[in-house]
Amino acid sequence: MFEKNPKNVNTQVIISGKETKNMNQKNLAPALAVENLSKVYDSGSAKKIIALNKINFSIRKGEFVSIVGPSGSGKSTLLNLIGALDKPSYGRVFIDGNDIFSLNDSEITKIRSTKIGFIFQSYNLINRTTVKKNVELPAILLGINKADRSRRAEKILNFLGLGDKINQKTSNLSGGQQQRVAIARALINNPTIILADEPTGNLDSKTGDEIFHLLKTLSHKFGRTIIMVTHNRELALQTDRSISLKDGVVEKDEVFLK
Numbered sequence: 561m562f563e564k565n566p567k568n569v570n571t572q573v574i575i576s577g578k579e580t581k582n583m584n585q586k587n588l589a590p591a592l593a594v595e596n597l598s599k600v601y602d603s604g605s606a607k608k609i610i611a612l613n614k615i616n617f618s619i620r621k622g623e624f625v626s627i628v629g630p631s632g633s634g635k636s637t638l639l640n641l642i643g644a645l646d647k648p649s650y651g652r653v654f655i656d657g658n659d660i661f662s663l664n665d666s667e668i669t670k671i672r673s674t675k676i677g678f679i680f681q682s683y684n685l686i687n688r689t690t691v692k693k694n695v696e697l698p699a700i701l702l703g704i705n706k707a708d709r710s711r712r713a714e715k716i717l718n719f720l721g722l723g724d725k726i727n728q729k730t731s732n733l734s735g736g737q738q739q740r741v742a743i744a745r746a747l748i749n750n751p752t753i754i755l756a757d758e759p760t761g762n763l764d765s766k767t768g769d770e771i772f773h774l775l776k777t778l779s780h781k782f783g784r785t786i787i788m789v790t791h792n793r794e795l796a797l798q799t800d801r802s803i804s805l806k807d808g809v810v811e812k813d814e815v816f817l818k
């Protein structure tokens with residue numbers, strides 16, 4: 561039956577098969593995958609530092625993953641590469657299926673602004689300006705119009721319990737409030753992945769727990785993919801999965817059954 565016009569039939573099958581496969585790959589792509597990811601710091605002196613040595617893992621959409629390990633084990637280096645704040649020496653990072661370091665610098669910047677939200681230990685806010693302006697900043701950089709970014713910033717700040725602080729300067733806020741502003745800023749562009757480098761590290765344990773539970777809510781109730789570096793074993797045990805680094809390699813990758 562196919563013999564009458566085998567060429568056409570085959571072409572059609574191949575094309576439609578390819579399309580289906582591509583669509584599926586896009587839908588099923590993990591939020592993040594790293595492949596043989598390596599970073600060597602070479603300051604030109606005799607001693608090179610291998611901060612990361614061929615790291616491999618992937619993270620599903622909506623997973624809340626902790627990264628643990630001793631100081632100097634490569635946790636911040638890993639987060640900085642995933643967030644494209646720095647470039648790997650070797651290996652690849654896929655965000656939503658995109659091989660980000662195969663792109664040019666302006667495309668990498670675009671991925672960083674649209675797909676990644678950062679939260680740091682020391683909040684990294686601009687203290688001389690208002691809470692709202694801090695939160696809007698990543699949206700301003702993306703060229704989102706004023707009305708849209710204003711509406712969105714207010715909605716997120718209200719959700720995070722900072723509705724009455726919108727026009728205050730961030731320097732008037734407590735540490736926990738400042739970290740909530742940083743979380744709002746991380747959320748403003750609706751990123752695929754939120755990266756948090758020791759977000760509770762500067763906070764007392766009660767405030768740290770509050771920030772942690774906020775991240776947990778964002779993941780479990782709102783489906784956010786979150787990767788959090790922490791020294792706090794108790795908090796790590798409450799995430800979905802914990803990846804332990806030691807000397808730049810993955811020592812353990814534990815999924816916690818809940």
Ligand code: ADP
Nearest residue numbers: 601609611629630631632633634635636637638
């Ligand atoms: P962690 O966050 O787990 O404490 P880091 O990723 O900061 O670890 O550091 C991993 C290793 O890389 C350490 O040996 C550290 O000294 C080194 N390192 C980190 N950043 C740099 C840099 N910019 N230049 C040179 N070495 C660095």
Ligand code: MG
Nearest residue numbers: 635636637757
């Ligand atoms: Mg660190």
